[in-house]
Amino acid sequence: MELETRKEGEVLVVKSLEKRLAAHIAAEFRERLAQLINEGNHLIVLDISEVEFIDSAGLAALVYTLKLLGRKEQLVIYGARGPVTNIFELTRMNTVFQMFDDEKGAIAALSG
């Protein structure tokens, strides 16, 4: 799967270039994020502005990543589009993850 990463101070911005964040790539997605955490990145903004679809396996990968980090304040999500936001709401995962419409706000939330 394709991920793009860049550092903004202490914050790692991880952008998914995959349009469908689903079971067929969920295992690799989990492993890649776990590796980034193991490399010492403990504040992560996940940019899903390119993502058009997420399934339960994609959501589970996000939950797994959050558990690896340990605290809700260490992982925020930026750029969720309509259908994707809808799935976060349907599963109430929008109450778990802080979700931002703008990248600056997402980075600032972790940098504080």
Next chain:
Amino acid sequence: MGTKRIKLVIESILENVPLVGLSVNNICRHANFSEEVSSQIDLCVVEAVTNCVKHAYKQIPGHKVEVDISLYDDRISFSISDHGKRMKILQMPRLEFDPEDVEHLPEGGMGLYIIHQAMDEVSYKTEEGKNTLTLTKRFQTG
């Protein structure tokens, strides 16, 4: 207008599942479901087909997953079939969690929950070794 039907068949490999989702999404859009509802139906069918590959066939390639789609005047239905291990439960799992309790957040059970939330009818049967999950979504009227 008569019933329109199409059958999609994939081999039991997760990489094939998005192709089913994309096809379903386009068929739903063509049937005048909104973008939001089409995406939800896409998701439900993907969850069901993924379950067949992961649980019925334990991710062993070489098996078939079939999706029979029927478009009626008032509804669309999807019959997702496999010849693998039967699903244990059909009831909607409880998705209760404390969003502040990170350690105990759920990582499973969300697929079936989503299906029950988003579809109007959900049924499951096994006949002569063939398991079929049928999902129906009605067109909103009035």
